[in-house]
Amino acid sequence: MRTTSSGIILTDNNPLFPHLPRSGPTLDSEHSALCMHPPQPSVIFTIPLELVHRILTLGHPDDVAAFSRTCRSAHELVQDEYLWRQIWHAYPFDDPELLRAHRQAVCLATSLEISPLRDGWKAEFTRRIRAEHVALKKREHYSSLSPKEKKTALQVFVSVLEGALPASVGGGMEGKFRDASISQNIQWVQRVLFHSRLIAPVLQSLEDEKEISELQAHIRSCMDEYEWGGKTRRAISDRRNRSRAFVYDLRNYSYKNDYGPYHPDGRVSWVHIENIVNVVLSNLQDLPVHIVSPARPPSGLESLRPYSAPGKYSPRDWAGVEGLLSLFLMDVVSSQQLGTWRRYVCFMDYRDLFAFNYSDIADGPLHPKFFEDPRFREATRLIEVKLHIIPRSEIRFFPPSEIQLSASQKHPLTFFHGTSKGVNGNESTVEGYVRMARDGTVRWRLVSLEFTFLSSTADKQKLSIYDNSPQWSSNGVQIGDVGSARGGVGVWTTKTHEQGDPVGPFWFWKVEDDCSENLVEYT
CATH class of the missing domain: 1.20.1280 (Monooxygenase)
Structure with missing residues (x-):
């Protein structure tokens, strides 16, 4: 016995x-x-x-x-499937029946998180526990894992994150389900992957390892850096400079990848996204001490959940551009309904950008050692953006050939117009659109018309030097699901996309309308 x-x-x-x-x-x-x-x-x-x-x-x-x-x-x-259903709930995981109902209620894809209902409770539970065992392998046993085992486990965690339980929504979707303050699935991923070697960055070369790197980068882009990254000053510096070398490498931008963080076939390049995240967050660490509690994009896996950003949502404003419509105004287009966003923009001096890409300085070109020079500076700006939805007929700076269709009829093309304002008070006109891509990611595209004036003391006149034409173009991806609090990251460059034009990373996210955080400009 x-x-x-x-x-x-x-x-x-x-x-x-x-x-x-x-x-x-x-x-x-x-x-x-x-x-x-x-x-x-x-x-x-x-x-x-x-x-x-x-x-x-x-x-x-x-x-x-x-x-x-x-x-x-x-x-x-x-x-007995009934037994595995009980084990599923006791572990615990989110109830897939409830999860499917919640996602369907707000017109979100459900195919990623209904496998217990499709394949059986035991099959899906076993799949997750196998992934957990792989993630929790100790150092001495991790090397024995095959690429297939790693890839399969990573796909499990990504599928759980992509099919997260929605947070509370309002507007035209209000009352369709109760608030879901905590997602058990998200908590499980957080607990299992905390300091797991499965998501530790490793340089890969083989084709199957590249796919593993994409999955790892996808997860790391969603997690806080302290949960997986090295803690020494040298490790942090090396990671930052490698990411800078990737983000500011002009070879990574062309018409083939739509001048954004994408692969030529249109899929999101999560390696690119991760490097953008690293650059922006690292730059925030450099902000001087007199900037008290600078605004930071929301962090943690809970910020990936659908409709976790501030504001209310409606079928008309499914992406939360405004996010402020009441139930009675959800079908009314009003320029007074402005959504408030924060946006970090980072950039190098163009002379440094040119030297990094084309000179032999610091073992160059394109060597991360370039950024170790103590004289190197990278500018960081925090900008306030106000947006409201407009009909397609009012779009001025996107010809039909530049407008990409949405892959979901329930998430149609949504066009917006607004302004952006920096710490110096100068305003720019912003215009763009948001859509759902075939892979289920939310894509943002915008241009800005920057009015920079020259003052003449002789005649007291001011003259716009850009002649009312858009100068900057931005292309980004929402991290997480529709309306995620984490926001979107991407790349800005010129509207004309000429060879050698500057590029840089940006990160924008939705905030409360009465957000009091100060704007920032630091070099």
């Missing part, structure tokens, strides 16, 4: 355990013993089935697996 870690009593003298060793020396002696003492049922099978299920759900899934291997009856017992 033995007891599992869950307190389950298993006996070895039951003929239901034919694979266990027998103690009797001969068949005759065993037969005599059986005649004198008829086999008694194992303790675990003398109690009601419901209680057995309850005992198993209180243990670890490894205990359930061990129990299933003890005998044929135990193996048959753990095939």
